[in-house]
Amino acid sequence: MSGEVPLRERVRRELLERISDGRLRPGDRLFEQELAGEFGVSRVPVREAIRMLQSEGLVEVAPHRRGVFVRSLDRHQVEELFDVREALEALAARLAATRASAADVERLGALAAQARDALARGDVDTMSRANTEFHDGVVALSGNELLASVLEPLHGRLAWLFRLNLEPERVCREHAELHTAIAGGEPDRAAELALAHVRASRDMVLTRMAF
Template sequence: MKKRTKRLLPVQLDGYKPLREIVFETLRDAIINQTLRPGERLMEIQLAEEMGVSRTPVREAIRKLELEGFAVMVPRKGAYVAGISIKDINEVFEIRGALEVLAVGLAAQRITEEEIEEIQRHLIKETEETEANNLRSIVEIDTTFHDLLYKAARNQKLLQIINNLQEQLHRFRSASLARPGRGMVALEEHKKIIEALIARDVDLAKQLAKTHIEKAEQTFLLSLEKQGLYTDED
């Protein structure tokens, strides 16, 4: 059997995180950035060797990847990186778009001055990381930006529903923001949304949020199409 080219670095231990969680995050990031591509088999022994760990945390990480939709288990064959279908993408973005519009509309009515100031400080950091083209930080900051909007909506049930989508959204967000130029465009879209919130313009805020998600989906699809990473299967 031909051995897969080594692409993962040894994991760095963290005193605050269990090893299985570090291994999971390493594999998840490798799937998100396409180091491990859809349809590729996840071989416990090889992955363990590359990351410098035993097979046990790798096995546990693969189980978690399967639970969160990043991997699929094929009977008598093993685990594989999950593919992404057009149907999957459309369904997730349909849900995200509806939830985002609702959240931003509520935030325009309920956001406090302190929260506006917090988001504005956040945008300064987003600007710095976007100009530095630091993808990992951009993804984390983008996630935090939307989390702050959801918090400002003050609807706990809405927040719970959005949280259920977070892992899939993380995968999609990373691929979208990785496309050249998208980070800067997203930053400008964020600034316009905040301006609408400051003005308490509910309709404008909702429209900007809708456009923001639609553009994110379009960029994500273009990114996957260029790399041949999605299928038309249901």
């Protein structure tokens, strides 16, 4: 694990990916020594990475349990996350529709198609990954680095919830509609679709989790 990217950031990115794709689930414990050995680094960058994830709300220190754990979310916290997503993802879609190049739009469409193809094959992991990358892609096309930095930890905190997706057909259909609006340079339509998509996902998650 060498190169220009600091070790702590490399470890952070790997742990974030594991939280996002479900390899690390809410309530799982993180052991510094084990992670240091796995990554081939000292415990210092692992400890720093964990602190970064803690500041992003992805892990929590539980003194009574004597350890660091992937954070669980209660209903109020999930509601708060979706409140923020509604505003920011609508903004991201609006900006993407005004700034995306033809090549950008083509890459976004490829992700939507990949998710649909995976759904048809019953490949849930590939579908979930493509759908997550689609959301990340819309944010990237917004061209707003601050917006991307704010949304990244939110996506990490919610990605494991989306693996509980009970409505994959709807998600794929709505992504296709959003891609069409962005490709057509329709900012108002794109924002409207993004907002409706996040609200539908909110309903799905809250129903699925049955707090």
